[in-house]
Amino acid sequence: MQYVPFGQLGFEISRLGFGMMRLPQIVNGEEKTTDEARAIAMLRSAIDRGVNYVDTAYPYCAGQSEPIVGRALRDGYRERVKLATKLPVWKVESPQDLDRFLDEQLRRLDVPYVDFYLLHALDKERWEKMQSFHVTEFLDRAVKDGRIRYPSFSFHDDYAVFRDILLSYDWCMAQIQFNYLDIRNQAGLSGIRLARKRKVPLVVMEPLRGGALASPTPDIQALIDRYPEKRSAVEWAFRYVGDFGEVATILSGMSTEEQVEDNLRIFDDVRVGALSDADKRLIARLRQTYVKRMPIGCTRCAYCQPCPKGVQIPRIFSSYNEASMFGDMSRFTGRYQSIVQDQADASQCVRCGLCEDQCPQHLPIRTWLETAHKAGSSEK
Numbered sequence: 189m190q191y192v193p194f195g196q197l198g199f200e201i202s203r204l205g206f207g208m209m210r211l212p213q214i215v216n217g218e219e220k221t222t223d224e225a226r227a228i229a230m231l232r233s234a235i236d237r238g239v240n241y242v243d244t245a246y247p248y249c250a251g252q253s254e255p256i257v258g259r260a261l262r263d264g265y266r267e268r269v270k271l272a273t274k275l276p277v278w279k280v281e282s283p284q285d286l287d288r289f290l291d292e293q294l295r296r297l298d299v300p301y302v303d304f305y306l307l308h309a310l311d312k313e314r315w316e317k318m319q320s321f322h323v324t325e326f327l328d329r330a331v332k333d334g335r336i337r338y339p340s341f342s343f344h345d346d347y348a349v350f351r352d353i354l355l356s357y358d359w360c361m362a363q364i365q366f367n368y369l370d371i372r373n374q375a376g377l378s379g380i381r382l383a384r385k386r387k388v389p390l391v392v393m394e395p396l397r398g399g400a401l402a403s404p405t406p407d408i409q410a411l412i413d414r415y416p417e418k419r420s421a422v423e424w425a426f427r428y429v430g431d432f433g434e435v436a437t438i439l440s441g442m443s444t445e446e447q448v449e450d451n452l453r454i455f456d457d458v459r460v461g462a463l464s465d466a467d468k469r470l471i472a473r474l475r476q477t478y479v480k481r482m483p484i485g486c487t488r489c490a491y492c493q494p495c496p497k498g499v500q501i502p503r504i505f506s507s508y509n510e511a512s513m514f515g516d517m518s519r520f521t522g523r524y525q526s527i528v529q530d531q532a533d534a535s536q537c538v539r540c541g542l543c544e545d546q547c548p549q550h551l552p553i554r555t556w557l558e559t560a561h562k563a564g565s566s567e568k
């Protein structure tokens with residue numbers, strides 16, 4: 189296992205962190221429960237092999253993750269790791285809820301304190317709501333009374349929002365979605381540069397894009413197979429993220445013992461700055477090959493917004509592109525149905541064309557909306 193200093197917090201952290209969101213499940217007809225015995229054995233064996241960062245959150249595994257982590261960390265394991273959990277900000281309805289959730293989470297985890305306490309999945313709206321509840325005063329107070337050590341946040345929005353949040357408080361860490369496809373998405377490379385400038389260490393989630401990069405399409409696999417250095421698609425994805433010195437630990441949501449084993453092997457040698465120029469060119473080609481498969485040239489600049497009828501054009505197009513990129517349009521159908529529920533789908537379009545007047549890419553938006561609607565409305 190490789191270790192790096194966790195920014196300036198004064199300790200070293202394993203480059204592989206265990207994400208406790210995708211634990212093995214026992215399926216019984218319609219019912220799913222987390223396989224606690226397997227989850228505990230997997231986490232403990234990873235800790236025995238050097239992992240010292242554990243990431244959980246209030247909603248993971250339908251609320252089962254925190255109590256399972258608590259039980260896994262008995263018998264001396266708690267002292268061997270840094271423990272992170274997250275405030276479910278979308279459930280917070282009053283300033284009093286901030287303390288209520290933290291206290292409940294400490295009980296669920298069966299610990300007197302957590303190391304990292306993150307505001308979970310912040311975006312613009314959630315951050316505004318948290319600010320209205322004076323969340324930073326709550327964080328300062330929870331540090332002072334010993335319930336948390338390092339106030340942090342996890343993030344899912346655009347760079348401008350990331351910048352706003354990062355500069356608003358003395359954060360100990362930021363957790364971002366980052367992988368070789370997301371260099372200009374969410375916080376992206378600009379977010380990494382800003383974090384370096386502000387000396388805020390990063391934790392990376394979704395290094396495999398939630399698992400998608402582990403199942404390469406045949407053309408991607410062919411590029412990987414032709415490269416002289418023999419590494420799997422998973423290994424290239426981890427090595428890409430691990431090359432960044434700003435990234436302290438890389439979370440993997442491992443759901444089988446084989447994945448734990450594979451990732452422990454890979455992280456024996458994931459070092460900062462270790463990729464050669466040729467390695468970087470390979471990864472750039474993998475990215476280009478994925479990106480080329482995105483048929484709609486939408487950059488999500490949102491100049492087309494607001495649509496007078498509320499059609500969420502960038503959201504529809506990015507889901508469509510994403511599904512095309514991985515060659516699996518069934519991924520789009522589910523996401524489109526949630527856009528339909530929000531009444532922001534393409535069927536609301538009255539073809540006024542205002543969006544096309546504004547689009548800097550000159551996209552035939554109305555035609556693409558029809559195509560997306562057909563694809564999103566078809567049976568899986």
Ligand SMILES: NC(=O)c1ccc[n+]([C@@H]2O[C@H](COP(=O)([O-])OP(=O)(O)OC[C@H]3O[C@@H](n4cnc5c(N)ncnc54)[C@H](OP(=O)(O)O)[C@@H]3O)[C@@H](O)[C@H]2O)c1
Binds near residue numbers: 207209243393398441
């Ligand atoms: N704060 C937030 O908003 C937020 C959001 C997302 C995640 N997270 C945290 O970040 C952690 C990491 O994110 P993630 O779970 O999305 O990470 P990820 O590494 O992008 O995806 C995990 C998935 O990748 C696949 N995988 C992992 N190792 C593999 C291997 N060696 N070979 C083949 N497939 C492999 C598995 O997919 P299969 O299960 O399909 O096999 C696994 O479920 C989460 O577990 C969670 O703790 C936080």
